[in-house]
Amino acid sequence: MIVVADTSVILNLCCVQQAHLLPALFHEVWVPDQVRLEFERLSFHQPRFHGLLMPDWILIQPAAPVSAELASMPNLHAGETAALALALSGHADAVLMDEAAGRRAAQLLGVPAIGVLGVLLQARKMGLISAIKPVLQRLAVEAGFWLSPALVDSALRKCGET
Numbered sequence: 001m002i003v004v005a006d007t008s009v010i011l012n013l014c015c016v017q018q019a020h021l022l023p024a025l026f027h028e029v030w031v032p033d034q035v036r037l038e039f040e041r042l043s044f045h046q047p048r049f050h051g052l053l054m055p056d057w058i059l060i061q062p063a064a065p066v067s068a069e070l071a072s073m074p075n076l077h078a079g080e081t082a083a084l085a086l087a088l089s090g091h092a093d094a095v096l097m098d099e100a101a102g103r104r105a106a107q108l109l110g111v112p113a114i115g116v117l118g119v120l121l122q123a124r125k126m127g128l129i130s131a132i133k134p135v136l137q138r139l140a141v142e143a144g145f146w147l148s149p150a151l152v153d154s155a156l157r158k159c160g161e162t
Contacts, residue, residue, distance in 0.1 A: 002028045004087040005058070005096035007038045007079045009116050012098075014052045015143040018135055021123045022096075023057050030059045030090065032082035048144055064089035070109065075101035087111050117147060117155055124159050133161045 003026045010031070013019040022029050031039075036054055043052040054060075064085040071081070080102035087095045087106075094112040096119070097103055106113040114122075116139065120132040129135065133156055139145035156162050 001026045001093045002030065002090065003094045003096050003114070004030045004032070004061075004083050004090065004092045005035065006083040006099070006102060007031075007035050007042065008098045009096040009114075009119065010035075010054070010058070011039055011042060011049055011052065012116055012139055012143045012145045013119070014055070015049055015145075016135060016138040018120075018123075018129075019055050021119055021128055022055075024128050025119065025122050025126070028059055029057070029096070030061045030086060030092065032061055032063055032079075032086045034063065034082035035079045036060050038079045048142065061086055061090070070105070073101075073105045073108070076105055077102075080105070084109060084111065116145065117151065121155060121158065131161055132156070132159055 010019060013021065039054050043049045063082060066081060066085045070084055080097065080099060083095055083097065084105055088109060088111065094114050095106050097106060097113050098115040103113040120129065120135055123129045124132050136152060
């Protein structure tokens with residue numbers, strides 16, 4: 001399975017030392033150069049991400065052409081647009097993306113979207129992690145990552161961690 005990642009999934013998983021889950025779950029992880037640049041900027045300027053490095057197993061790809069349909073979608077950041085364009089042009093199986101606008105755009109474009117929670121649920125199902133609750137707690141505290149309490153409760157019930 002080939003996935004294209006936006007910045008947030010990689011950055012947040014790196015922040016809590018869980019980025020190794022991605023190559024264990026997916027055959028290849030691609031990012032467009034715009035995502036690499038955003039990752040580097042945030043790891044330099046945001047104290048909670050200070051010093052993080054893009055994992056060397058991530059394949060940096062050149063920018064893909066942005067279709068008129070994608071360009072017209074509202075509320076997308078440059079990294080989200082670049083990731084979706086690369087996913088479409090590279091025929092990726094999914095895009096790793098957490099932001100609501102990006103996930104809506106992916107759905108409209110027919111590209112499955114997987115967020116941090118989806119990655120953790122898959123990792124738990126495959127036995128790569130023993131529990132998602134401690135990782136979610138670390139994400140909240142260390143990365144400032146927010147998920148709705150209802151979504152967290154649903155995921156914990158699904159894993160039998162309530």
